[in-house]
Amino acid sequence: MDDKAKKTLSAIPLLKTKAGPREKDLWPQRLKEEYQALIQYVQNNKVADNDWFRLESNKEGTRWFGKCWFFHNQLKYEFDIEFDIPITFPSTAPEIALPELDGKTAKMYRGGKICLSDHFKPLWARNAPKFGIAHAMALGLGPWLAVEIPDLISKGVITYKEKSEQST
């Protein structure tokens, strides 16, 4: 991780409540914190002119979906994101998936779950339960897109599609 990545990561507020979706009493509090951290992270990204994803969840906060996008040669490539919150969260991170890329790259597990670097799991384990979804995005999906998307474009696996205007 370079200093820029560390700075981005350390600017995401840490979470306080250790609770997974099975803990009926505490989960709503944790969920609020998840949203607060995500809102802050998206705002930080906007300030840094690096707005790159949106997420929302079902009302229980157990199923998440949204979009991420990546600019390459001034063209915007957009992908759907989805993941479930495992019952072991926040001891284990959510497994972020980009289903439309399933089967297109070896850097994915079944179902389009992204393959994380060797540093992700130790980092998560060392910082649990203070890391949340925003940290998983910054540490997991962000670097994955930066490496894999240019590669997939150069291989012709993904091509630019004219899409509707930017969602902001």
Added chain:
Amino acid sequence: MSTVEELQKRVAELEAILKDKNDFTGSKREKIAEMSAEVVDSNPYSRLMALKRMGIVNNYEKIREYTVAVVGVGGVGSVTAEMLTRCGIGKLILFDYDKVELANMNRLFFQPHQAGLSKVEAAARTLSFINPDVVMETHNYNITTIDNFQHFMDRISEGGLNGGAVDLVLSCVDNFEARMAINVACNTLGQTWFESGVSENAVSGHIQLIIPGESACFACAPPLVVASNIDEKTLKKDGVCAASLPTTMGVVAGFLVQNTLKKLLNFGEVSWYLGYSALSDFFPKMKLRPNPTCEDSYCRARQKEFNEKPKPVVADVPAETIKEVHEDNEWGICLVDETSQDAEPETKNNLELVEGVRAAYTVPETCPTQGPTIEDTEVSLDELMKQMKSL
């Protein structure tokens, strides 16, 4: 749709399914009410029952009373289930949410014509054909999600042949999240289980017996790695997530079922942790004691129960002291030292690891995460959700 080509393809698919169906109804053997030791070519159990005559197992036929849950029916789980089926296990409960894919064909058990079928469904069909005496129960779902986890726990605690808990749970999953979910379930229920795994580079593997409270649970320590005796720095993960070999998976499945049989039928010595390094044919073995500060509260509760139970006195091995790890904490985040590959001196924690096995990483207590923390807010969850949407 409906070009001639597409229709031909569809006809071929349907023919394959039909053939599959016919194969399974063609020459199915009848159920056998009681295991017999009679040596005739029509008795599928004669060579197993011979274990009794040879004095290896006293009570082989008891295997029909046992229920084993196999979680994950991939490269290890499918072979595990087949071995148990051929051994005449009483009941198998299979869990997996995946489908058979052609990309799985470097592994044993599944066949190309089963591509597209759910793994549990395809496995149950093949296994019932091999041995119709085994009771099969299948669940095609992801155990780690909130919608399925309680049902998963219920099947562990009520899925046995007698309506009680299963006798053993075998973890044959391929990811950390699912192992942790099984760990939570088994710690909560006090269920004995075996963990198993094959490394992502396909050249090492392990099995581990976990009796909640008595031995280390899966969360008691960071995941363990069997040394491959190759320079880890030369290992490239670029371009692929994981490799797999049918050989390593077969060896691990063999270890797993061998120890399952020993545990259920009470013969030989059951290994607590048994590792396998394929490159050097090295098999480290050890017992792992539970971590009194395990983050899983059910693990700690089971430890308390176990410690309160009277037991024969055994010589205690002095625990290793926790090695303090100094971390650069300039960023308020507990970072991983990316320059040092050799984690050897700092991996001990409270673990007494045998040579050749190390923790995948450490979680030092000297490196608390600090930094800006979420502030309490009066804003409701609905309001936050709306805010997020309107960004």
